[in-house]
Amino acid sequence: MPERAAHVDARRITVEMTRGKVILRGEVKTSTGRDETEHAARAAPGVFEIENDIRIAAQLSSALGRTRGLSIGNFLGRGFAG
Helix, strand or coil: CCCCCCCCCHHHEEEEEECCEEEEEEEECCHHHHHHHHHHHHCCCCCCEEEEEEEEHHHHHHHHHCCCCCCHHHHHHHCCCC
């Protein structure tokens, strides 16, 4: 099986663990980085549950880019469906 390597900037990830539940938060560049981070957390001893709240940076910037040119009032008034 080929070796996989994700390049995740760990400085952008926070990890909380309580009673076997791990909560991952932060931002990565790719979905692979998000998946690899979760996989690494799941492999740690004593982990029974994962809550993966890691966002993918490209998705965030894309969503934000679609709101350019709108005032916050127009943005909220029309609803944002993506």
